[in-house]
Amino acid sequence: VSTAAARAGPTESGAGHRSPDVAVSALYQQHAVGLIRLAVVLLGSRSAAEDVVQEAFFGLYRRWDRLASGDRALQYLRSSVLNGCRSVLRARTRDARRAARALPVEEQLPEQRVLLHEEHREVLAALRRLPARQREALVLRYFLDLPADQVAATMNVSEGTVKSTTSRALAALARRLGESS
């Protein structure tokens, strides 16, 4: 899967050169699928992922005038998607398991059930049981292939924190998967 759409920077620069509608719509065309994929990896649910991405673009639209540079739009969107996924997972920890039971078709992702090998499901389940920051660091680093400085900027932490968090996360993931890192 190409993650280039979520990884590449925007082609626009200067937030105020175009109207928010046009600029945000263009960004959506360019990056929506990549960001939905990022959210799907974190959440495991397409409908929730689409909601999170929609919300991120909605937030970008509302704050467009305050965005210092269009170059930062993608970073803003990535951070916004991470925050949105974290909120969904927090809520899901308590109550969306109930929703999943009530709405099995929506939450259990039949397409993923068919397409995902048991091996991949096991890895994703282990990934989703990691603490939020570890999970996000791994996804940004190994799914989007972002360098440490961009992971740090997206997560709003230092590069050193990214490296230590990633290292701990890999070790924890290895333990959960019964492997040695």
Add this chain to the structure above:
Amino acid sequence: MTAVEDRLRTATRTAAATIADGSAPPLRLPDPASARRQPGRSGRAGRSVARRWLAPAGAAVAVAAVIATVSLTAGGPGPQPLAGVVGRLPPVATAAELAGLPRYYATIDARTDQSPWRVIAFWSTVTRKRVASVRLRGTISQLTGNSSGFYAMVDFGKIAKFYRIQFRLKPVPVAVSELPIRGVPAQRTDYLWVSPNGRELAYDLYGPPHQLKSGLTTNSPQTVVTVSTATGHEHVWRVPASASHGRGYDVSVLSWLSDNSTLAYALSYPPGGPRATLRLLKTTAPGHNLLAASKTLLHVSAHTAEEAGEDNVSTDGHTLIEPGPRGSIVSVQLPSGHTQVLYTPPGTRMKQGPAKGRVIANGCGPLLWLSDSGSSQISYCGLTGPMPTGRTTNYAVLIRGGHVYRMPWRLGHGPNAEDPPAAMETAFP
């Protein structure tokens, strides 16, 4: 690249491949005029909007509260499950309604994501005021408590240690002491429970890794540990490899019974469900065979390990409270298995955004507190807000004697209150 990195990269990309190119739904943006009117959360515009809607909203809430009160009190205890919008339920108000409830509840918070410090705050059930707080360096992975105090499992790097937190009048209001318990590997425990007399802790433990018949390797929790809070003497119980026939089990520790020597736990198989058995472990029995030292209480179908882990057994062993379908709270009489739905929160129809028209079931669970007889319980309920935010508002709901009340507590506040999972799941002293 290590094997784990390789597996992670492959799995995430395979999951992402389920989203086809060009399959994003259309972007929905508000019209510019309404977007400009969008108030800030604490801005002046927000206050004026709030003022404008205060009177009609207040009247609506009052009417709904009266209707809810009448409808809930008229029937009394009966076979019909209680239902109602959680946010509009009547709040607990009178001393009679509060009688017999735990005195305090705890929340966990962190100043920032990056902060190594975690704050455990204790709140009065009655006054709703913060009575004490303690700051711990490390990640609080588990927190439980009863009248003997609160007990925390705190991760320090790769090792988790155990602490007891008690209220005192002198010399300091809160006393924190590390228990003489051997440290355990961090992040390998899902459940921690303290016995009614505070002398024993019980927790589950992941690993060691073993291979399933399918060829996969798993380290799902198959071990239960009971350990003395006074001496640190521990007793390890395991599912023998020969008993699982290569399928593997998940073990979820649920609760202690009042005799301080019986532990209720759920056994889910294969790992991740879909079948679970509720069992009682006699912790004074000799040996280390978890299955041989315990007896089956109830077979539960369609329960994954995580779902079974949110069940709770009253200390008298007669009632099982569990999350039911459509976010409801269900009471199961033991050992007969007779089931009664106690409370069903309504669904929310999304009004905006891509989810417009979709009904989201608001959910209740997990259980925060259960009385000894199982007749009263406090559950954690979520109410999904209107789109586009879709954020969930969290409530604690008291179900007692055929009535349901909203506990007017501060839950999940703070920027990082739920990360790690906060003390909402904590028992109360």
